[in-house]
Amino acid sequence: MTLEKIIDSSQVFYCVECRKCSSICPVTRVYGEFSPASFVERCLIGFHDEILHSMDIWKCLECGLCESVCPSGVKFLDFMREIRNMAREKGNFGIATHEGVFESIAKLTTKNDIKEGWIDGEIDETSNIAYFVGCLPFFDIIFKELEINAKNIADSTVKLLNKYGVIPSIIYGCCGHDALWTGNKELFNKLMEKNLEILKKKGIEKIIFSCPECYRTFKMDYPEMDIELMHISEFLDKNMKESVKGENEKTYTFHDSCRLGRHLGIYEEPRNVLKKIDVEIKEMEHNREMALCCGTSSWMNCDWKSEEIREKRLEEAKHADVLITTCPKCKIHFKCTLSHKNYNLEIKDFVEVVAERIK
Amino acid sequence: MKDVLVVGGGVAGIQAALDLADRGIHVYLVEKEPSIGGRMALLDKTMSTNDCSICILAPKMNECASHPNIDILEYSEVESVKGSKGNFTVKVRRKAKYVDPTKCTGCGECMEKCPTEVPNEYNSYLDKRKAIFIPFPQAVPRKATIDDRYCLKLTKNRCGLCQRICKAEAIDYNQKDEIVELNVASIIIAIGLSLYNPEDLREYGYGKYENVHTWMEYERLINASGPTHGHLKCAPDGRRPKKIAFIQCVGSRDVKRCQWCSSVCCMVSIKSAMLANEHYPDLESYIFYSDLRVFSKRFYEYSKRGEKDYKIKYIHARPGEIIEDKRTKNLIIYYEDEEKGKVEELEVEMVILATPIMPAKDVERIANIMGIETDEYGFIKTVDYLKYPVETTKPGIFVAGCCERPKDITESVIQASAAAAKAAEVAGG
Helix, strand or coil, rough: CCCCHHHCCHHHHHCCCCCCHHHCCHHHHHHCCCCCCHHHHHHHHCHHHHHHHHHHCCCCCCCCHHHHHHCCCCCCHHHHHHHHHHHHHHHCCEEHHHHHHHHHHHHHHHCCCCCCCCCCCCCCCCEEEEEEEEEEHHHHHHHHCCCCCCCHHHHHHHHHHHHCCCCCEEECCCCHHHHHHHHCHHHHHHHHHHHHHHHHHHCCCCCEECCHHHHHHHHHHHCCCCCCEEHHHHHHHHHHCCCCCCCCCCCCEEEECHHHHHHHHCCCHHHHHHHHHHCCECCCCCHHCCCCCCECCHHHCHHHHHHHHHHHHHCCCCCCCCEEECCCCEEEEHHCCCCCCCCCCEEEEEHHHHHHHHH | CCCEEEECCCCHHHHHHHHHHHHCCCEEEECCCCEEEEEHHHEEECCCCCCHHHHHHHHHHHHHHHHHCEEECCCEEEEEEEEEECEEEEEEEEECCCECCCCCCCHHHHHCCCEEECCHHEEEECCCEEECCCCCCCCCCCCCCECCCCCHHHCCCCCCCHHHHCCCEEEEECCCCCEEEEEEEEEEECCCCCCCCHHHHHHHCEECCCCCEEEEHHHHHCCCCCCCCCCCEEECCCCCCEEEECCCCCCCCCCEECCCCCCHHHHHHHHHHHHHHHHHHCCCEEEEEECCCCCCCHHHHHHHHHHHHEEEEECCCCEEEEEECCCCEEEEEEEEECCCCEEEEEEEEEEEEEEEEEECCCCCHHHHCCCCCCCCCEECCCCCCCEEEEEECCCECCEEEEHCCCCHHHHHHHHHHHHHHHHHHHHHC
């Protein structure tokens, strides 16, 4: 693909240079010199080489705020993703966080099946309803000191599925999200093919996700399949008929992850479920479509500026005791900041909160 | 010579009716509100001369009322249209006003005493009116109307105060809607516009931040007969602002919302900023624009005059977001400075959003009744923009004003006169 084609397919030439994107971009706020509008402008003028060799392209969080406010319908996320793909071909790989361990893991999972039997709960490997666990098992190992408790996310999800009549089969492994967004299409394709093969072999008709990134990738980046895809919050919103009373000595707030929120447009389902279990949400200044990103994505480019973005978000949550998110990576990033900054805040995954209340 | 029907009593409908009536053609002017006047009656000043809007319109409204060739059917809606060019049979519902217009003197005492307060659509919902009401002081006809959605007597059979105090004995709770049948040779549609509700542009906080208003709300705020009697006041303490900002293209020129340019907003905002400065000479304004579309005669000069004499600063940017200072309720606008290439913050006390003109709310209903087409945006379609700019897709039915496309008062009046000429041709005048 040439840059001209990328410009064409992502409708970048529709840009009217109003610069609305730049003035809402969380990255521009902290870095200053990075700006979606100037990116587009430079690209349209023809500084293609400069862009492809720039480290700036790895700063974008693909959080989608720019796209959601763009009056011209520029598909900035597609644009950035394709540019990264081209940049990678030219040897510009960016700086991966955690010494690139996640890319190595993704590569490994293209071949090996992993961690069977990691989850507690009722599981039926012959079931045609699957729970796609994604990379959760690795998080507990790599972020041991942060006490992410990823196992609890998976266990809670299965517990809730069991509670509402589903005994799922389990699919582990990487969906390819990070490979795709860091421009590594080759790896993404391998992972996708492997996952599609598993689905076929198991005869899967429905997949439930707890991770918004996996859900987005299956729904928007995999070819269209005749399989029902659902986030656990959608599943619960549909199947939970009862209301559960609980003790509310804590104040809760809800962090919309970029993938489940702006990418997939799911805002109300998790809130509905939390309402049913009597968890009252005190919203942050930026919520739903306007939610702020946790500061790092696709395991790229984490530095003290990312930390600044993260802290902005945590400042908004100061009124709460517990911040609930649906994304395990948001949890990791926030917990990382909490480990060395003084915030009186607990970070919990959505399913953990729900499972705790449901007997 | 046959009669003509004009649907909509805004400035376009009024102009068309007067033109026809002066030619000796009898006109029915149907208006859904209790008073004619439309949007222009609610504007404070007109651009580019800063003349008082109602002062220009009121004489025309009164001329309509007193013209022997014009029948105003206020508080009425067209229900059905049959027939074709030269011979239309139109059924009009005259909604019950529960007030005998031959007796009501328009004294307004009932309005003072009525205990039921309801949201006031004539002041952009910024204050309350009563369930029995005269829409605005210069209303034509200046007669009271009871809103049957809210009146205690009509909804719960309680109260009845207005009937007891009305010295003219004009109140009649038993009044019923009436259907009148009209026979007309041609029809002019001038049903006006609606305005975009910018709540879904959450980045600007309309509906959430008290000091963010739409331009129509601002027209009422700066208007002497508006809810604040023309004083600009900011939450939380009612102080008057020293710095205000206007954001252009809020919902317009937007692929997800209104794709069209609303065409009047740039001039409206310049005018509004001038008025603010006229009220308070130390007040500064900022206009955030996408392109400053000041395209007509003397418009560009007007924008320059704003810069020179009225402390207006033009900034080329669409702001990304507005954040409210929780304590002062001041608004911090984030925008990227084009020259510096840097995101800047600007703190102001009030923000006015230039929301676009959209097709009238009941345009689809009217189009269905009339058997005419609308365009891809929902405005009423003309046969050919260049050759037949007032002809709808059905012969004998013509269009004028903002229901055809966004336009300013001058253009509405021009189109109204053109439509009147065409309608007169059919009526044989």
